[in-house]
Amino acid sequence: xxxxxxxxxxxxxxxxxxxxxxxxxxxxxxxxxxxxxxxxxxxxxxxxxxxxxxxxxxxxxxxxxxxxxxxxxxxxxxxxxxxxxxxxxxxxxxxxxxxxxxxxxxxxxxxxxxxxxxxxxxxxxxxxxxxxxxxxxxxxxxxxxxxxxxxxxxxxxxxxxxxxxxxxxxxxxxxxxxxxxxxxxxxxxxxxxxxxxxxxxxxxxxxxxxxxxxxxxxxxxxxxxxxxxxxxxxxxxxxxxxxxxxxxxxxxxxxxxxxxxxxxxxxxxxxxxxxxxxxxxxxxxxxxxxxxxxxxxxxxxxxxxxxxxxxxxxxxxxxxxxxxxxxxxxxxxxxxxxxxxxxxxxxxxxxxxxxxxxxxxxxxxxxxxxxxxxxxxxxxxxxxxxxxxxxxx
RNA sequence: GGAGGGGUGGGUGAGUGGUUAAAGCCACCAGACUGUAAAUCUGGCGCUCGUAAGGGCUUCGUAGGUUCGAAUCCUACCCCCUCCA
Numbered sequence: 001x002x003x004x005x006x007x008x009x010x011x012x013x014x015x016x017x018x019x020x021x022x023x024x025x026x027x028x029x030x031x032x033x034x035x036x037x038x039x040x041x042x043x044x045x046x047x048x049x050x051x052x053x054x055x056x057x058x059x060x061x062x063x064x065x066x067x068x069x070x071x072x073x074x075x076x077x078x079x080x081x082x083x084x085x086x087x088x089x090x091x092x093x094x095x096x097x098x099x100x101x102x103x104x105x106x107x108x109x110x111x112x113x114x115x116x117x118x119x120x121x122x123x124x125x126x127x128x129x130x131x132x133x134x135x136x137x138x139x140x141x142x143x144x145x146x147x148x149x150x151x152x153x154x155x156x157x158x159x160x161x162x163x164x165x166x167x168x169x170x171x172x173x174x175x176x177x178x179x180x181x182x183x184x185x186x187x188x189x190x191x192x193x194x195x196x197x198x199x200x201x202x203x204x205x206x207x208x209x210x211x212x213x214x215x216x217x218x219x220x221x222x223x224x225x226x227x228x229x230x231x232x233x234x235x236x237x238x239x240x241x242x243x244x245x246x247x248x249x250x251x252x253x254x255x256x257x258x259x260x261x262x263x264x265x266x267x268x269x270x271x272x273x274x275x276x277x278x279x280x281x282x283x284x285x286x287x288x289x290x291x292x293x294x295x296x297x298x299x300x301x302x303x304x305x306x307x308x309x310x311x312x313x314x315x316x317x318x319x320x321x322x323x324x325x326x327x328x329x330x331x332x333x334x335x336x337x338x339x340x341x342x343x344x345x346x347x348x349x350x351x352x353x354x355x356x357x358x359x360x361x362x363x364x365x366x367x368x369x370x371x372x373x374x375x376x377x378x379x380x381x382x383x384x385x386x387x388x389x390x391x392x393x
Numbered sequence: 394g395g396a397g398g399g400g401u402g403g404g405u406g407a408g409u410g411g412u413u414a415a416a417g418c419c420a421c422c423a424g425a426c427u428g429u430a431a432a433u434c435u436g437g438c439g440c441u442c443g444u445a446a447g448g449g450c451u452u453c454g455u456a457g458g459u460u461c462g463a464a465u466c467c468u469a470c471c472c473c474c475u476c477c478a
Contacts, residue, residue, distance in 0.1 A: 039429050060428070098428045106430080119430040150428075192428090223427040231427095251428040258427070273429040280432045281425090296421065326432090327420095334432050 006142070006188035006215055008247045008268075012357045016239065016266040019356040022058075022247060024090040024142035025186050026082060029057045031247065032263045032356075034349045035092060035271040036342055040065050041075075041085040043342075044276055045335045048087045054311070054339065055346040058089060060271040063135045063144075064096030064127070068118055072138040080140035092271070093141040095132040095174075097167075097192070098252070101150035101224060109149060111166065129173035137183045145218065145251075146174040148192040153225030160196035167194045167220075168208040175212050188215035190249060193238050197226045202234055206241035216247040219267070223252050232261050239266040256285055256348055260368050263352050264361070275345045279337035282326050285344040289373030293337075298323045311343035312336075 005025045012019040022029040036043045036051060038059040043051050051059065066075060078084045081091055099116065100107055106117040113128035127135075132147035147170050149163040171191050178189045191214035195201035209217060219238045222231050235250060239262075242248050249269035250262050259270055275285065282294035286306040293305065304314035305322065313322070313336040325333035348368075355364035 035428095037429065044429080045432085062429080065429085092428095094428045096428095099430090102428090103430070145428075148428095218428080220428070249428090254427050270428095272427050273431095274427040277426060277429060277431065277433085281434090282432090283426085292423090295423095329432075331432075337432095 005186055008216065008245070010244065014356050014359050014361045015264070016236075017263050017352075017356045017361045018266055018268055019353050020247070020268055022090070022269075024058075024188070026088060026090045026142050027057075029090055030353060031268040032259075032349055032352055033057055033269050034259065034345050035060045035269065036346075037271055037273045037276065038085065038087070039273070040069070041081065043338075044280070045331070045338050046342075048085065050312075050339065051087070051342070052089070054343045055350060056089075056342065058092060058142075059087060060092045060094060061085075061139070061141065062096065062099075063093045063132065063139060064099045064116070066093075066139060067096070067135050068120055068125070072135045076138045076140070082140065090143070091141040092143040093136045093139055093145065094251075094271075095136060095145045095147040096127050097132070097145070097148040097220070098150050101152060109163075109166075111169075113147070113170075114149070129170040130177045133174045133177040133181075133189075137178070137181050137187065140183070141187065143188045143190060143216065144178070145190050146171045146192050146214075148194060148220050150194070150221050150224065151196060153197065155196065157196075157198055157201070160194075160198060161201060164194040164196070164201055164205050167192065168205070171209055171212055171214075175214065190214055190216040190218050190247075192218040192220040192251070193242075194221045195234075196221055197230045197234060199234070199237055202238055203241065206238055210241070210243060214246070216249055216269075217242045218249040218251050218269075220251045222250065223254055223258070228258070231258070232265065235262050235267065236265040242266075255290075255374060256345065257369065257372055257374050259345070259348065260352065260365055263356075264365055270349075272345075275341040276338050279341040280334045282333075282337065284322075284337055285341050287368075287371050293319060293322055294326045305340050306344075309340065309343065310347070311340045313340040313343075 007023045008020060010018055010020045020031045022031060035058045036056050039062040041061050043059060061081060066072065075081055075084050082088060100109055100114045103116060103119065106119055108115045113126050116125045116127065118125060127147060129147040136144035148167040151160055151163040175189065178184050191209040191212055193202065193205045193209050195205040219235060222234060239248055247268045248266060250267040252272060253259065253262055253270050254272050255274055283290050283292050284305050298319050301319035303319060305319055306314055317336060322333060322336060352364065355361040
């Protein structure tokens with residue numbers, strides 16, 4: 001397998017934080033990069049032009065969802081993923097392995113693959129590493145992912161081990177399948193490290209996955225219920241074990257604070273449904289933290305969601321108007337909040353990159369955390385404990 | 394003037410003798426959401442004591458009454474609505 005049209009160049013490094021560039025058949029991508037999630041070949045509520053204007057360089061689509069509807073063949077007949085969704089820039093597809101985690105009772109895992117009960121019509125489908133790879137080749141994304149088994153936090157070590165070892169076997173199968181494919185030259189295949197929150201399993205997984213010559217390496221199975229301290233530790237450990245010359249992708253992360261922290265551990269790529277989902281539920285990111293703007297106290301706030309934000313929403317509308325749109329359940333509320341949140345994240349990433357290149361990432365990181373207050377109860381609790389400890393000791 | 398209907402917790406609106414501090418919805422408050430089965434979900438929402446379990450107090454227009462027991466039955470009064478003159 002040779003990715004003649006895919007490459008990654010490390011441009012600058014400060015501590016573990018890296019700035020680099022991906023080259024793909026559909027263009028270049030400056031890293032660290034956040035990929036907005038376009039599960040069903042659309043970033044929910046936004047047009048590709050809008051997504052592009054927000055500063056997005058690349059989006060993630062989901063092969064499982066597109067396989068069920070409209071179907072891989074259909075997308076291929078309609079010109080492939082890029083043309084189908086009118087997104088001319090780089091794309092990445094997830095294999096459907098995550099749905100082994102998220103679909104709950106609708107799926108069953110065995111050695112051959114994962115059997116899914118379609119959430120659309122109840123029909124039964126089996127995904128194997130071979131099929132998952134072929135599906136992604138059919139869709140035609142620039143980067144495709146190995147079919148892995150993502151497992152919930154709280155599973156026993158033995159269960160995590162089994163899922164991990166299966167993921168390793170499937171990784172080999174995916175690599176073999178892709179290498180034999182005529183489309184291989186145009187697509188980069190990434191491997192995925194699993195192993196839950198167990199450092200020894202993670203070490204094993206890093207060894208097994210990096211033994212296969214993938215174009216990039218992903219950290220999977222995080223942000224599935226473990227606490228943030230664990231997540232950061234595992235991220236640091238795994239990132240440190242991945243080859244420096246290949247892009248590192250932390251799947252499914254994240255929140256603003258997670259992005260900053262993970263870049264600090266040497267991660268180059270991210271995707272996350274959080275910014276857009278949370279936006280549709282009325283929560284908005286600001287430099288001071290996440291805010292639920294549907295609360296009554298925002299009814300008459302005449303300023304923008306955030307002073308100094310350069311997004312379309314903040315440039316045109318008051319917080320009071322957004323509040324009204326959410327209360328009235330107007331569709332524009334979803335769009336305007338999504339625009340703001342994605343712009344917030346994408347701008348954050350651009351600033352992170354600039355800071356790394358200018359060798360002032362650590363200052364940036366500190367300033368960010370000083371100002372940013374996640375609403376997450378656990379984090380707040382941890383902050384409180386740290387404060388009490390610092391005060392008492 | 395005549396006939397009829399109705400007044401329930403912030404709003405709307407169920408409830409017509411006990412299991413009712415009183416459904417549902419809205420509003421309000423809080424929380425969750427991380428490779429999207431999500432424009433979703435969860436909890437709270439009379440006052441008060443308690444960390445909790447649980448306890449106390451006050452509520453269904455107003456005032457009386459019947460009853461072991463009343464938002465529910467009776468009487469009077471106040472107010473609102475509809476139709477007919």
